[in-house]
Amino acid sequence: MIDLKFIRENPDVVKSSQKGRGEDESIVDQVIASDEIRRDAIEMFEKLRAQQNTLSKSVGGATGEEKAALLENAKALANSVKEADTKRAEAEDHTKQLVMKLSNILDPAAPIGGEADFVVLEHIGTPREFDFEPKDHVELGKLLGAIDTERGAKVAGSRSYYLTGSGALLEFALVNYAISMAVKAGFVPVIPPVLVNPAAMEGTGFLGQAAENVYRIEKDDVYLVGTSEVPLAAMHMDEVLSGDKLPMRYAGYSSCFRREAGSYGKDTRGIIRVHQFDKVEMFSFCHPDQAKEEHARILQWEKDFLDAMEIPYRVIDVASGDLGSSANRKFDCEAWIPTQNAYREVTSTSNCTEFQARRLNIRYKDGEGTKAVATLNGTLVAIPRMIVAILENHQNSDGTVNVPKALQPFLGKNRFELV
RNA sequence: GGAGGGCUCGCAUAGCGGCCGAGUGCACCGGUCUUGAAAACCGGCAAACGAAAGUUUCGUGGGUUCAAAUCCCACGCCCUCCGCCA
Numbered sequence: 001m002i003d004l005k006f007i008r009e010n011p012d013v014v015k016s017s018q019k020g021r022g023e024d025e026s027i028v029d030q031v032i033a034s035d036e037i038r039r040d041a042i043e044m045f046e047k048l049r050a051q052q053n054t055l056s057k058s059v060g061g062a063t064g065e066e067k068a069a070l071l072e073n074a075k076a077l078a079n080s081v082k083e084a085d086t087k088r089a090e091a092e093d094h095t096k097q098l099v100m101k102l103s104n105i106l107d108p109a110a111p112i113g114g115e116a117d118f119v120v121l122e123h124i125g126t127p128r129e130f131d132f133e134p135k136d137h138v139e140l141g142k143l144l145g146a147i148d149t150e151r152g153a154k155v156a157g158s159r160s161y162y163l164t165g166s167g168a169l170l171e172f173a174l175v176n177y178a179i180s181m182a183v184k185a186g187f188v189p190v191i192p193p194v195l196v197n198p199a200a201m202e203g204t205g206f207l208g209q210a211a212e213n214v215y216r217i218e219k220d221d222v223y224l225v226g227t228s229e230v231p232l233a234a235m236h237m238d239e240v241l242s243g244d245k246l247p248m249r250y251a252g253y254s255s256c257f258r259r260e261a262g263s264y265g266k267d268t269r270g271i272i273r274v275h276q277f278d279k280v281e282m283f284s285f286c287h288p289d290q291a292k293e294e295h296a297r298i299l300q301w302e303k304d305f306l307d308a309m310e311i312p313y314r315v316i317d318v319a320s321g322d323l324g325s326s327a328n329r330k331f332d333c334e335a336w337i338p339t340q341n342a343y344r345e346v347t348s349t350s351n352c353t354e355f356q357a358r359r360l361n362i363r364y365k366d367g368e369g370t371k372a373v374a375t376l377n378g379t380l381v382a383i384p385r386m387i388v389a390i391l392e393n394h395q396n397s398d399g400t401v402n403v404p405k406a407l408q409p410f411l412g413k414n415r416f417e418l419v
Numbered sequence: 420g421g422a423g424g425g426c427u428c429g430c431a432u433a434g435c436g437g438c439c440g441a442g443u444g445c446a447c448c449g450g451u452c453u454u455g456a457a458a459a460c461c462g463g464c465a466a467a468c469g470a471a472a473g474u475u476u477c478g479u480g481g482g483u484u485c486a487a488a489u490c491c492c493a494c495g496c497c498c499u500c501c502g503c504c505a
Contacts, residue, residue: 046474053474056486060437074485240466370467 001358002102003372004095007031017105020112020320024101031098038091045084052081104355107329110320117319118332124303125312127336132397136339137388138270141167143399145419147271147387158268159260159275161384166416170390171278171383173410175253178280178305178381182251185301187282190252192231195222200234203360205326212261228252229377232283236362241373243366247286247294251380254279271384272344280380285362288354291374295351298378299331302347305380308406311389312336314343326352335389346385349378 007014011028018025055077059070106112111119141147146167152160163171179189201207201223206214215224225231232252241248256279267273282301286294299315306313318330327350334343354372357363364373394402401416408414 042468042474049475050473052485057437059485071485076485078485 001099001355002105003354003358004031004035004099007099007102008035014102014105018102020106020110021103021323022114022321023103027098027101031095031102034091034095034098038088038095041084041088041091045081045088048077048081048084052077100359103323103325104328104353106320106323107351109317110323110329111317112321113319114321115319118316118322119319121315121317121331123312123314124307125310125336127312128338128393130338134338134392134395135399136270137391140391140395140399140401141270141387143418144391144401144416146170146391146416149270156275159273161271161274163383163387165419167387169411170387170407170416173407174381174383174386175278175280176410177308177407179251179253181301181305181308182280182282182380185249187249187251190228190232190235190250192228192235192252192254194225194228194231194254194257196225196231196234197222200230200237201225203237204230204233204356205324205359206230208325210324213259215257215259224257225254226258227256227279227377228254228281229283232281233356233362233375233377234360236285237360239362240370241285241362241364243287243364246364246373247284247290249285250283252281252283254281256382270388272388274384277382277384279382282349282378282380284376285357285364285373286376287364288372288374291351291353291376294374294376295329295331295349298349298376299333301380302333302349302378306333306335306346308404309386309390310404310406311393313346318348324350326350326356328353328355335385336393337388338392344385344388346382346389347379349376351376 002014007028011032015025015028018028052074055070055074059067059074111117135143138147138149141149144167145165146163148162148164149160152162183189195217198207198221201214206223206226210226214226216222217224229252231254232250235250236248255276257276258274260273260275263273271277282298284294284298303315313333313335316332316334318332323330330348330350332345332349333347335346336342337344352375354374356375357372362373362375363370390404391401394404396402399418403411403414403416
């Protein structure tokens with residue numbers, strides 16, 4: 001949610017941001033018109049209410065005829081108050097609905113355009129030259145007894161899989177490495193609920209355009225989260241944080257559930273795009289003035305992780321049209337996937353500035369008052385995609401796979417053998 | 420799933436339909452006193468919007484009333500007991 005006052009004072013900024021995203025800019029004028037009605041309605045209501053309060057107080061002290069007369073007046077006034085209150089509520093509701101339609105204001109530095117208009121910020125590492133035909137992760141997963149997509153489909157449908165043997169061990173190693181790295185960096189490790197209520201889902205912005213990708217358990221009115229960003233952000237919903245404790249950083253480990261509606265036919269082979277996976281997510285509540293620096297730090301931790309996995313990757317500055325509605329800027333790390341001859345997204349970090357916090361009512365307090373915090377999120381490791389990257393990049397001609405040095409202590413071996 | 424109890428300012432509690440945005444204790448902040456500290460005493464201390472007047476907030480939402488923390492209804496959460504259960 002964008003600050004209403006900001007919209008009122010800077011309509012052009014909001015409009016050009018909407019335009020940059022390819023979204024409706026006329027909402028801005030609608031908001032401003034609705035806001036005027038809203039403010040008038042509030043003023044009207046508050047005036048009448050003040051009158052009513054005074055009058056009501058005098059009724060208590062009065063007696064006899066005087067009291068009867070006062071009551072007469074008070075009754076009439078009560079009706080106008082009720083009417084004015086209804087109008088006020090409607091106007092506030094209407095305005096809020098409009099404001100909620102607006103996406104976060106773009107960082108002016110974000111590239112403008114659609115999915116293909118990203119800017120490559122840097123390349124790290126060099127894609128390996130194979131002196132044999134590299135196998136893809138599905139084949140390697142079979143040879144190593146690490147991934148079983150066939151039985152996954154049998155039991156749970158398409159885009160489902162079993163991680164077995166080395167695959168399961170690799171997940172534990174990745175998670176352990178990620179969590180120990182996060183703890184060293186000062187993150188509080190968290191195992192959050194993955195079943196959340198509508199307020200949490202709505203507040204983090206996943207019931208808008210992203211709603212079709214969310215699993216909902218209708219009977220109990222709860223949702224399965226697609227990322228622990230949801231429970232981590234909502235953890236401090238309706239709270240006032242103390243300014244001197246910022247930034248507050250959490251590393252959440254959870255399963256993530258995604259319907260993947262609208263991605264039929266995309267990445268149907270293997271475990272690049274699945275309905276359920278585990279992920280370690282970084283989340284930070286920070287001072288709005290420091291959000292950009294924090295964003296850079298989170299990106300650096302993502303890079304550190306990929307460096308440790310010894311995987312070649314590039315960092316892109318995601319274009320405006322491809323940002324989530326809460327993000328004002330987003331960087332993706334894309335790992336080199338040899339058999340696809342392409343870089344594919346493995347981690348992603350978004351700066352949501354105060355947008356998400358306003359929706360969730362999360363503020364901080366310092367000497368200057370109480371204001372919305374900034375929230376940022378970033379993937380430390382999303383298991384399946386990292387497994388794909390590791391298997392494909394570190395494979396040997398016989399199908400065995402070398403374990404990156406950083407993971408060796410967690411696995412107790414330096415190579416995954418064939419089964 | 421069944422039965423009961425509860426949700427008020429950081430914590431603990433008081434609260435008769437109007438004198439309650441709300442008392443008390445603890446904690447906290449400032450001061451006096453003290454070589455320093457403790458104790459004692461004095462003062463302050465919920466939040467949001469607003470330039471201010473003022474408005475809103477006693478779990479949430481509705482209702483009754485001129486007037487609701489206080490009465491009524493629904494929901495949520497917490498606690499205790501029984502049943503079931505990893």
